[in-house]
Amino acid sequence: MAAQLAPAGVPRLARGVRLRHDEARGQWVLLAPERVLHPDPVAVEILKRVDGERSIDAIIDELITAFAVERERVAQDVDAFLANLATKGMVEVA
Structure with missing residues (x-):
């Protein structure tokens, strides 16, 4: 299991990693060197x-407001997701 990230940490996509909407397929893709997710x-x-400006806590707060979901669940999901991407070198947290 990946380590828990600091709530005040500010994540950003690693160099060369981009989130793009693939118009031809009508879906989002996460592009990284030699990888497509x-x-x-x-x-x-x-x-x-x-975006390199919002903290993990701020991201969680925005998701709670946008989707009216329970904070604890959102926090666990966001942390697990970002920790997984950090392990893969696709996200950096300052």
């Missing part, structure tokens, strides 16, 4: 907020 709708909502 097809994030699900929940992952896309998290990734749209990973």
Whole structure:
């Protein structure tokens, strides 16, 4: 299991990693050197907020407001998702 990230940490996509909407397929893709991931709708909502300015707590707060969901569950999901991407070198947390 990946380590828990600091709530005050500010995630950003690693160098060379981009979130793009593939118009031809009508879906979002996460592009990295020699890799393409097809994030699900929940992952896309998290990734749209990973801008190098918002803290993990701020991302969680925005998701709670936008989707009226329980904070504890959102926090666990966001942390697990970002920790997984950090392990893969696709997200950096300052």
